[in-house]
Amino acid sequence: MKNNSRISKFKGAVLLAITASLSSYVMAQTAPSSADQGKQAYVINGCWGCHGFVGQGGIAGPKLAPDPKPIEYIDAFVRNTRGTMPPYSEKILSKKDLADIYTYLKSIPKGPDYKSIPLLN
Numbered sequence: 001m002k003n004n005s006r007i008s009k010f011k012g013a014v015l016l017a018i019t020a021s022l023s024s025y026v027m028a029q030t031a032p033s034s035a036d037q038g039k040q041a042y043v044i045n046g047c048w049g050c051h052g053f054v055g056q057g058g059i060a061g062p063k064l065a066p067d068p069k070p071i072e073y074i075d076a077f078v079r080n081t082r083g084t085m086p087p088y089s090e091k092i093l094s095k096k097d098l099a100d101i102y103t104y105l106k107s108i109p110k111g112p113d114y115k116s117i118p119l120l121n
C-alpha cells in the first residue's frame with residue numbers, strides 16, 4: 001500500500017508537470033507579441049498624441065517610423081530630452097516598455113514607393 005501511494009504521488013507530479021507545461025504553451029500562443037505590447041505602451045504613455053498613431057509624425061512631434069533610429073539613440077533621447085518633449089524616466093516608462101515601443105516602431109511597414117503610384121509619376 002505504501003508503495004502504491006508513492007506511485008500515485010509520482011503520477012500526480014507527472015500530471016501536474018504536463019498540465020503546467022501545456023498551459024504555459026497555450027498562454028504563449030495567446031500572449032500578445034512584444035510589438036503589440038509596444039503599441040499599447042506607445043498609446044498609454046501618450047507618444048501617439050505628438051508623434052501620431054503609427055509614428056508618422058504630427059504637428060507636435062517628428063516622425064519616428066518607419067525605420068526608427070537605433071534603440072540606443074531613442075533611449076538616450078527619451079530619458080534625457082530637455083526640449084518640447086517631456087523626458088520619461090525609467091519610473092514612468094520601464095526599460096521593457098521602451099524596448100517594446102521600439103519593436104512596435106520597427107514593425108510599422110513602409111508606405112509604397114511613390115514611383116509605384118501612377119498618379120504621382
Ligand code: HEC
Binds near residue numbers: 063
Ligand atoms: C508633448 C508631445 C510629445 C510626447 C507626448 C512625446 N514626444 Fe517624442 N518628441 C516630441 C517633440 C516635439 C520632439 C522633437 C524634439 C523636441 O523638440 O524635443 C520629439 C522627439 C522624439 C524623439 C527623437 C526623434 C529624432 O528623430 O530625433 C524620439 C525618439 C521620441 N520623441 C520618442 C517619443 C516616445 C517613445 C514617446 C512616448 C513615450 C514620446 N516621444 C512622447 C514631442 C513629444
